[in-house]
Amino acid sequence: MSGSVAGLLATCLLTACETPLLPTPPAVVGAPRVSSGPGLPQAAPTPIPQRDIELAGECRRTEEDGFHEEAQMRVAHNAVEVLIWNVQAGRHGTCHFDLREFHQVRQTPHVELQAVDGSACKLMVWQDPRRITLAFAQCESHCTPGAYEHAWPVLFDPESGSCAQIR
Template identity: 60%
Template sequence: MKNTRLPPWLLAAALTALTACTVTLPPSPPPKARAPEAPAAPAATARERATPIPPHDIDLSGNCQRTEEDGFREDAHLRVASNDVRVLTWTLWVGRHGSCHFDLTEFRQTRKTPHIELRALDDSGCTLMVWQDPRRITLAHAHCERHCTPGIYEQAWPVLFDPRSGACAEIR
């Protein structure tokens, strides 16, 4: 095999073509020193992160019976004295699709503060919770599918009581 050299003009043309296709990026700027963060204003912090609801001694003689326009209905009776649940019967209906039912005889109170908590005796993991904020007292449930008609649990909402009257709280 014969060793051939490229003519200098062809070598120069090839190098020119290669450099014409090469992109040269400017050097990246040096990393900036991170300035210490100034503390946020109290109003901004409150908007960014919800503050916990302070514990309250809950005393309630609540009866909430109402039917919504969409067919959702509830019948809840809750008596609480100094954070001890004395009476609890709650049935809610999700239109004509089914219902959920909770009765104090099927639960044991496990917590009084910062919110009231009741656990199902059947080891299903069902938990009822009661807490108070300035506008209402909420009775809510978690992991209570066994207490409901199959297929409706995701639509079963908490019941809200007016802390002054014990009636259903206004939602708006």
């Protein structure tokens, strides 16, 4: 290889190494989470789409492992009017939630209720195309010891108001 071609090639390689990396573009709303490999940051999760929640629901279900839930919930225009939820987490214990122990602090993009006892316990309600979910966070005080780690959200069918199919 001639000296001038080798020099040009070396200059091009050095220039390529000095070119700064461009920042990763911000996540597009609705885009799936993408990772380039282990330990690398992921794009932000897709936000819950805002939906007007209307539900007169009652879900009673017992699973083979002893998990049992009874939930009654009525929501009109994203305002919770009735909520009583009892969870039997198999042999691990129970959790109990009653609307009288909460006040609603958010209506959109999801419904959120905060415990009136000053704890960090909150209940959240959101709707996706297949179901309406009632979930909790930081609510150990509403459960007997050992139950909180084994309790799951309740899923309602938005059409019938009964328990949503989970399979």
